[in-house]
Amino acid sequence: MSNSVPAASPDTARLPRTAWPKVLEGQPALVTGANSGIGRAVALGLAQAGADVAVNYVVNPESAEEIAHQIEGFGQRAIALKADVSQEDEVEQMFAKAINHFGTLHISVSNAGLQRDAPFDEMTLEQWNTVIGVNLTGQFLCNRAATREFKRRGLVESVSVAMGKIICMSSVHQEIPWAGHANYAASKGGIMQLMQSMAQELAPLRIRVNGIGPGAIRTPINTAAWSTPEAYADLMKLVPYKRIGEPEDIARAVVWLASDASDYVTGTTLFVDGGMTLFPGFATGG
Structure with a gap:
């Protein structure tokens, strides 16, 4: 008898609702690309x-x-x-509007991130620049603005033991090459080095910088x-944990x-990938 757990189907893999402890009270946040997908969940999770x-x-201001x-509705601004x-x-x-609104x-x-996929020799400069502009330059601009505000305000230990927290959304593709997506993979590899360089520079100020x-x-x-069983x-061949x-x-x-539970964590990428970065193709010896 096999002890393996079957992969969840597209309709059964969803998670139960999370009960969130109020660990971020008094700490306003800004989330880019927050009106759908991962950004939406992050914005709601921070609020909860x-x-x-x-x-x-x-785009889609109605969703935002x-x-x-x-x-x-959660009692937050x-x-x-x-x-x-x-x-x-x-x-x-x-950033000026957010700071004015929240203090x-x-x-x-x-x-915020996007894809403009193409075979490498067919990729246009516009496709390259669009992805690098949003995925990498966008992180530089937002992280710079956030750092300036953290330094302006200074440390408020009654609110958080860190002066500020910056989280860079990256991808498994900062580690895993992705044919047909050279611009995207390059942007994510760049995010990793940007995040680590920022973390090294800003740690003495107690500004923590990490990636996901x-x-x-x-x-x-x-x-x-994921939308069909096939x-x-x-x-799931790429995901050892066998769920999306x-x-x-x-x-x-x-x-x-x-x-503050992660206060001694800075300059690291937390992979949330069900083991995708474990190179599952080698599970049976390669």
């Missing part, structure tokens, strides 16, 4: 943990406003802010990879990294 949240979006109302994170002036205006920020989650590397997560951007079974990740898996990790 006690943070006020600025919900960034570029709906999430802001959900956050207010919220504001929806439109900004293209690849544009310096828009990022600066967004300050303690947490910044750079989550999601694996296969159930979001609208990758519906084709696609799901194929996906849920956006709430990432939200839980963000809340922990933003809380």
Whole structure:
């Protein structure tokens, strides 16, 4: 008799609702790309943990406003802010509005990201620049704005033992090459080095900088990879834990990294991937 656990189906892999402790009270947060997918779950998770949240979006303002109302339903303040994170002036205006609304920020989650896939020799400069602009330059601009605010405000130990917390949303593809996605993989590898360099520089100020590397997560951007039993079974060949990740898996990790429970953690990437970075193809000896 086999002791292995069968892979969950696309319809049964979802997680139970999380009960969130209020570990982030008094710590306003800004989350980019927060009106869908992982960003939405992160914004709601931070709010349930006690943070006020600025919900960034570029398109679909209705979704951003709906999430802001959900956050207010948890008893927290919220504001929806439109900004293209690849544009310096828009990022600066967004942070200024969030800081004016909440008084300050303690947490910044750079989550906004996109794909423009193509075979390498067919990839256009526009496809390359668009992905690098949002995924990598956007993180630089948002993290710089957050750092400036943390330093302006200074340490408030009654609120948090850290001056500020920056979380960079990366991907398993900062480690795993991805043919047909050279721009995306390059952006994620760049995020890793940006995060680590920032963490090294900012640690003496008690500003903590960490990354999260999601694996296969159930979001609208990758519906084709999990929406049918056949696609799901194929996906599970890459996931030793044999279930797809849920956006709430990432939200839980963000809340922990933003809380004082992780105070001695900086400069690291937390992979939330069901073991995808364990190179499952070698499980049987390669």
